[in-house]
Amino acid sequence: MVPHAGRRPLPRTEVKLGVFSPKLSTKRMAHLSQMLLTLTKGGIPILRAFTLLQEEAHGRPYRKLLPPIIDALQRGETLSNALRTQSRYLPDLFVEMMIAGDIAGKQEAVLEELARHYAQVLEIQRLYLRGALYAILVLITAFIIIPYVRGLLFTKHSVEWYSLLFLWGLVRQHGPMFSVIWVLARLGLLRRITDPIFSRMWVIAKFWRRFALARFCRCMAIMLDAGLGLRQAIERSAAVTTHPQLKRALRKAVPLVQQGVPLDEALNATGILPEMVSNMVHTGEATGRAEEMFHKCAEYLYAEAIYPVQAIGIGLEAYLILMLFCLWVLSMILGVAVRALVEMLSAIWPF
Numbered sequence: 001m002v003p004h005a006g007r008r009p010l011p012r013t014e015v016k017l018g019v020f021s022p023k024l025s026t027k028r029m030a031h032l033s034q035m036l037l038t039l040t041k042g043g044i045p046i047l048r049a050f051t052l053l054q055e056e057a058h059g060r061p062y063r064k065l066l067p068p069i070i071d072a073l074q075r076g077e078t079l080s081n082a083l084r085t086q087s088r089y090l091p092d093l094f095v096e097m098m099i100a101g102d103i104a105g106k107q108e109a110v111l112e113e114l115a116r117h118y119a120q121v122l123e124i125q126r127l128y129l130r131g132a133l134y135a136i137l138v139l140i141t142a143f144i145i146i147p148y149v150r151g152l153l154f155t156k157h158s159v160e161w162y163s164l165l166f167l168w169g170l171v172r173q174h175g176p177m178f179s180v181i182w183v184l185a186r187l188g189l190l191r192r193i194t195d196p197i198f199s200r201m202w203v204i205a206k207f208w209r210r211f212a213l214a215r216f217c218r219c220m221a222i223m224l225d226a227g228l229g230l231r232q233a234i235e236r237s238a239a240v241t242t243h244p245q246l247k248r249a250l251r252k253a254v255p256l257v258q259q260g261v262p263l264d265e266a267l268n269a270t271g272i273l274p275e276m277v278s279n280m281v282h283t284g285e286a287t288g289r290a291e292e293m294f295h296k297c298a299e300y301l302y303a304e305a306i307y308p309v310q311a312i313g314i315g316l317e318a319y320l321i322l323m324l325f326c327l328w329v330l331s332m333i334l335g336v337a338v339r340a341l342v343e344m345l346s347a348i349w350p351f
Helices: 026-041 046-056 060-074 079-084 092-104 107-154 159-186 190-198 204-225 230-239 244-251 253-258 263-268 275-287 290-312 314-348
Strands: none
Touching: 026 046, 026 107, 046 060, 060 079, 079 092, 092 107, 092 204, 092 230, 107 159, 107 204, 107 290, 107 314, 159 190, 159 314, 204 230, 204 244, 204 290, 230 244, 230 253, 244 253, 253 263, 263 275, 275 290
């Protein structure tokens, strides 16, 4: 464990890590978790592990992200304080589980869980990406390539000039939509809009719910293993689910646990646990192996989450085409509205 010192607030360093989000990507988190796991398995302390990662870092995000964490640890700050200085850029799951591992002195076990988790997330993202790639190609062909070629056949302009005009038309038509998305994402507001929508969408909703529960169970296992009380374990684990409905429902178990209700009954009262998971939690609590059972629940829920994505195949592609088409139409409508507004303002206040 990292030595504790005065818990003074640490300065935040601004790190520009992504185009649409300040958080590290899943791919980078998988790499970071795996590298930290490899180093700590070799008996290297966490401070030295972060230092070695900084020295070997080839990407700009690591070079910007790691120095404030290393500086905080060198000043004797706790790992909790050090990670929270960069919590804007690190996922909540990583921060909370690393803190729990530091408290329990089980950083290696936590890093194994995190490496497994991010590898699973990457696998699911690739499944969706394969379906989305076909959908994107279909829409690009239908709404960009075909109109471009058709216009090119009848234009009186040169190819270069026509291409510039066509590109400018796309920017005017869809630029406002993507500008709004970019601004909302950078401000951290996009997830507040998209999460409630995705949590109710077919295919995505079922997968997301199961995967969010898997995150909850995985975090619960680490929190209980770290010796945290049930209230803290449930609250922290619910916070990392990233599913708004599940987060609210799971927190309802906290007052029940504080009243002395057994953990399995408190979680069952939320009405969100599948029967298999409920039985496994009950068995784990009855046998004193709750941490182990939560680990097994996480693996079961992950398998349940990924199966629909693998099974529906073509149906997923058709669904994504429909979603992207709706987004394209919405972008066109917004573009027309913005141009109309600009023309109206120009008429009122001529430049």
